[in-house]
Amino acid sequence: MAKVIDGARLVSTAQPAARTLRSVWILRLALGAIITFSALIFILGTSWDIQWHTLIGRDRTLIPPHIMILGGVTLSGLAALVGVLVETLWARHSPVVAQTGTGFAGIFRSSLGAYIAGYAGLMAAIAFSLDSYWHALYGIDVAVIAPFHVMALLGMGLVALGAAYMLLSAATLATRTGDVGAARAASLGGLLALGVMMCILMLLTDFTAGTLTIFAEIVLLAFVCAWALFTAVRAVEWRWAATCVGVVYGLFALLMQVFVPPATTTLAAIEQLAFRRPDVPYALMVFQWPLGPILAAILFDVIREVARRRNWSASRLTIVMVVLIGILSSPFFVLAFRLGSRYPWFFLAFSLLGIPGAYIGSRLGRNMGAFMRVLER
Numbered sequence: 001m002a003k004v005i006d007g008a009r010l011v012s013t014a015q016p017a018a019r020t021l022r023s024v025w026i027l028r029l030a031l032g033a034i035i036t037f038s039a040l041i042f043i044l045g046t047s048w049d050i051q052w053h054t055l056i057g058r059d060r061t062l063i064p065p066h067i068m069i070l071g072g073v074t075l076s077g078l079a080a081l082v083g084v085l086v087e088t089l090w091a092r093h094s095p096v097v098a099q100t101g102t103g104f105a106g107i108f109r110s111s112l113g114a115y116i117a118g119y120a121g122l123m124a125a126i127a128f129s130l131d132s133y134w135h136a137l138y139g140i141d142v143a144v145i146a147p148f149h150v151m152a153l154l155g156m157g158l159v160a161l162g163a164a165y166m167l168l169s170a171a172t173l174a175t176r177t178g179d180v181g182a183a184r185a186a187s188l189g190g191l192l193a194l195g196v197m198m199c200i201l202m203l204l205t206d207f208t209a210g211t212l213t214i215f216a217e218i219v220l221l222a223f224v225c226a227w228a229l230f231t232a233v234r235a236v237e238w239r240w241a242a243t244c245v246g247v248v249y250g251l252f253a254l255l256m257q258v259f260v261p262p263a264t265t266t267l268a269a270i271e272q273l274a275f276r277r278p279d280v281p282y283a284l285m286v287f288q289w290p291l292g293p294i295l296a297a298i299l300f301d302v303i304r305e306v307a308r309r310r311n312w313s314a315s316r317l318t319i320v321m322v323v324l325i326g327i328l329s330s331p332f333f334v335l336a337f338r339l340g341s342r343y344p345w346f347f348l349a350f351s352l353l354g355i356p357g358a359y360i361g362s363r364l365g366r367n368m369g370a371f372m373r374v375l376e377r
Contacts, residue, residue: 018177020096025173027086028111029186032166034079035117036193039160040252042072042124043200046153047256050203051264056273064267066128069152073124076159080118083166084110100173102375112375113165116158124155153204160197164190168235168372187236188244190372194235195248198228202249202290215353222354225293225329226322226361227368229300234369239301246297253291296328322362326355 045068052065091098091109101109108115131148171186201224205217229242238244300321307317 017096020094021173022177024097024100025170028166028170031079031083032163033189035076035163036196038072038075039156039196042069042156045069048260048263051260073121076117077121080114080121083114084108111166111169113162117162120155120158124152127151127155153200157197157200160193164193167193169375191232191236191244192248194228194232195245198224198249199252218353219357221290222326222329222357223361225296226325226358227365229297230362230365231369234366235372242297242300246294250294292328296325299324318362322358323355326358329354
């Protein structure tokens, strides 16, 4: 009889715990999706802003592209703040919530992704204010690599990374409660967030012409691509995890091409402004986007499957993928298109420069992806 009573008590206590866990992963899934969406709004507004300043110039602060950027930053910051405050207050009354969160400063208790997204969103907001002051002092500046442009892009790239942490944490908790469908949806959301992060950080590779900056561009492109892809395949052990990230990256390139040129033309017509550079085909300017990472992502999963069937070692697979990403993610194809194909070995040598960046990105991605899998269990 005592055993029956003890068993009934265990069941009665396990059911509220499962309901609490379900509520936690629902909260993280919802907020992670909102933060991912806000980061997507930011990168789309940033692409439009680059196009606008290049062709029109900088006329005032609150133009529609800037409003999109501010909207994305504000929405991500508010969602992260809600996540931190709600889980902190909740954890004070629920040991289950306290065990599934990460503590900070001895006061807060929430998902690690919420902290990352919140602080990164704050950094992007500060960068926007400082950038407005920068332009007031120095005038028009359309280069992406400017101090506060870099600060804002890094901030929102980390916002997307924070969303990935939140969504993959939700996937882990959903698996614990037996909600397999929700776990898959959260994992897919995490891959989408990593793809958005990859899109945002790729804008940092828009250097001005010059030998040293081309070298830096090649290394940075390979680093960002390897970081996102290796994180994806370690955090989500799906057969096509890397391809999902590459598809998000490719869909954004298509969305950018479909949205930005018509939006620029329409807004210029409404405000009765003329293009500063009417000789430049603006529809092609926005599509200066390295597409090699899409092929690298697909081949990543294909080679992983071949390696699994042939029992390759982890180190051998990593070496192959680092070389592949280092070559395909570089602007080799863009250089070949611009300068011609008379010196193919020269362009191949340029592509090999991306291998060190891909190696560093692979190390970071593997460690980060492994950490995401066991975080906040």
